[in-house]
Amino acid sequence: GAGGWSPLVSNKYQWLQIDLGERTEITAVATQGGYGSSDWVTSYLLMFSDSGRNWKQYRQEESIWVYSVVSYKLQHSIKGRFLRFVPLAWNPNGRIGMRIEVYGCTYRSEVIGFDGKSCLIYRSNQKLMSALKDVMSLKFKALQSDGILLHREAQNGDHITLELIKGKLSLLINLGDAKTHTSNAQINITLGSLLDDQHWHSVLIAHFNNQVNFTVDKHTHHFHAKGEFNYLDLDYELSFGGIPVPGKSGMLSRKYFHGCFENIYCNGVNIIDVVKSQ
Numbered sequence: 621g622a623g624g625w626s627p628l629v630s631n632k633y634q635w636l637q638i639d640l641g642e643r644t645e646i647t648a649v650a651t652q653g654g655y656g657s658s659d660w661v662t663s664y665l666l667m668f669s670d671s672g673r674n675w676k677q678y679r680q681e682e683s684i685w686v687y688s689v690v691s692y693k694l695q696h697s698i699k700g701r702f703l704r705f706v707p708l709a710w711n712p713n714g715r716i717g718m719r720i721e722v723y724g725c726t727y728r729s730e731v732i733g734f735d736g737k738s739c740l741i742y743r744s745n746q747k748l749m750s751a752l753k754d755v756m757s758l759k760f761k762a763l764q765s766d767g768i769l770l771h772r773e774a775q776n777g778d779h780i781t782l783e784l785i786k787g788k789l790s791l792l793i794n795l796g797d798a799k800t801h802t803s804n805a806q807i808n809i810t811l812g813s814l815l816d817d818q819h820w821h822s823v824l825i826a827h828f829n830n831q832v833n834f835t836v837d838k839h840t841h842h843f844h845a846k847g848e849f850n851y852l853d854l855d856y857e858l859s860f861g862g863i864p865v866p867g868k869s870g871m872l873s874r875k876y877f878h879g880c881f882e883n884i885y886c887n888g889v890n891i892i893d894v895v896k897s898q
Contacts, residue, residue, distance in 0.1 A: 623655035624719040630707075634716055638703045643670060646698050648723035650691035651705070659717025662709045668700035675704065676819050696838070699727050699820070729882050730892035732860075736764065736878030739862035742891050753828040756780075759882040760823065765816040767877030769823070771863045774856040780825065781863075784877065787816045791825065791834050793845050807845055811836040820882065858886060 627634040646668070653660025666678040678698055703722060710716045732740065760769060762784055769782040769789075781792040794806045811834060815821050824835040827845065834841045862876035884891040 623657065624653070624659075624717055626654050626657075626659050626715055626717045630710060630715040632708070635704050635706045636718060636720065637672075638705075638720070638722065639672070640701050640703070640722070643699060643701050643727050643729070644724050645727040646694065646700070646703065646722055646724040648691065648693040649703075650721040650723070652690060652719040653711075653714075654717030654719065657717055658711055658714030660711050660714065661707045661716055661718050662711065664708055664718075665706040667704040667706065668698050669702040669704070670700050670820075672702045674818055676700075697724070730884075730890065730896070731880055731882045732884075732892050732895070733880045734861040734877050736767070736876050739768075739864055739876060740860040740891075740895065741864070742858040742860070742886070742895070744856055744858070744886075744889075753826060754887060755824070755826045756886050757822070757824045758884040759820050760815075760877075760879060761818060761820050761882075762816040762877070762879040763818060764878040766875050767879075768862045768875065769860065769877055769881075771859045772856055778856075782823065782825070783875075784815060785810075787814050788812055789815060789823065789836050793827075793832065807832075807843065809834055809841050809843065811839055811841055818879075858891070860884065860891070 625636050649666065651661065651664070667675045668678065669675045678694070705718065705720060707716045707718070734740075756770070756772070758769070765784065765787045767784050769784060771779070771781045773779045777794075779794055783790050783792070788810050789812045791809045791811070792806060793809075812821070815836070821837055822835075824833070826833045826835075830844045832843055832845050834843070860877075860881060881892070
């Protein structure tokens, strides 16, 4: 009825779920007690989902965020179709009562799925460019704990491999002349854990000269790559979801990725958009 949401029984098992109709970027929420009553919530848990079945809690600094304010602008926007508010505490002289407003905007994305048996190959044929920052980014949702996410191999011998191994992301990188490809010239960095939880995770790999930034979700590892790197080789081949050709340098395994990629960008190029248009 009028006045807001108030469940028949006030206990820790109650929740209010909202279907936004489509995947949406949520930037803020506001809550208020029931109209003209003593029913209000003093703290709650915010959860979100794409499917309405597999839920994720909104977190800050690896801890669950409990709200005790009327309105809050989310420090990190969340993306999903479904929201669920779980009351944790309420007015002891009343019942659970909530009125809710959600703030955000439409979220547009390009998604491609991999069945664990296939991969996508993208080739760029451009001239060398100097003094440029090399940036690759994507989001992924994994159905298995192991698999190649991407492998890039340039004409000058540079190669980068990103692989999911037991739910963790491993980045193998070698920059420089192909003749110097030795174990001492390679760097292997691992970030994240439990990344096969069927939720979206973001990856950003950026390097300028020998400085490399490897980011998984909100965690970044800064390091210097070994080898000479004073220009950007834009004549390269990228494979997503696996490495189909045997004998590729930098290959960690032959296991294909099973899951989805979203919004793949390589130096400003929307890879999925290019594939769909062609």
